[in-house]
Amino acid sequence: MALPRGYTSTELILYNDSKKVAFxxxxxxxxxxxxxxPVAYFKRIQANLFFDSFEYTYDFxxxxxxxxxxxxxxxxxxETNLLxxxxxxxxxxxxxxxxxxxxxxxxxxxxxQFGFAIGGITPYTNLQNQALPQ
Numbered sequence: 425m426a427l428p429r430g431y432t433s434t435e436l437i438l439y440n441d442s443k444k445v446a447f448x449x450x451x452x453x454x455x456x457x458x459x460x461x462p463v464a465y466f467k468r469i470q471a472n473l474f475f476d477s478f479e480y481t482y483d484f485x486x487x488x489x490x491x492x493x494x495x496x497x498x499x500x501x502x503e504t505n506l507l508x509x510x511x512x513x514x515x516x517x518x519x520x521x522x523x524x525x526x527x528x529x530x531x532x533x534x535x536x537q538f539g540f541a542i543g544g545i546t547p548y549t550n551l552q553n554q555a556l557p558q
Contacts, residue, residue: 428476430495430520430529439480449473453500465505467512472499474520494523503537512537 425442427433454469479492497520503512518531 425478428478428493428495428520428522429474429497429518429531430476430522430527431478431493439482442478442480444479445477447475462508463506465508466502467505468503470501470503472501473497474499495520496523497521499533501533501535 425444427435428444428446450470450472452468452470456466456469458466460466473496475494475496477492477494479490481488481490497518499516499518501514501516503514505511506513514533514535514537516533516535518529518533520529520531521527522529
């Protein structure tokens with residue numbers, strides 16, 4: 425299970441049982457529709473406010489330990505098409521605040537959005553209540 429944002433896999437947490445709750449509120453901020461020649465096209469600037477809570481228990485020599493770690497923060501992303509490529513890339517800057525120790529973390533994510541449609545208009549698509557030819 426993924427740790428809360430702001431925690432890394434190098435901060436390995438050993439656990440036998442865990443529960444995670446994540447709240448996200450995503451919203452568009454701006455639609456610039458700005459083209460920088462053939463290099464980039466910026467479609468949308470978006471934000472995601474988040475809160476993550478991760479409760480885990482660990483069994484060590486028949487002694488049970490339990491802890492909860494939490495983080496909150498914001499992610500700011502820019503939907504863009506690079507070099508006229510049809511995939512949408514979303515470079516995202518992440519700020520997370522760890523509630524247990526009060527430390528802040530900054531991160532960078534790069535995701536892609538790829539969509540496609542299957543099908544299309546055929547001579548039989550617009551037929552309504554008609555029998556198909558044999």
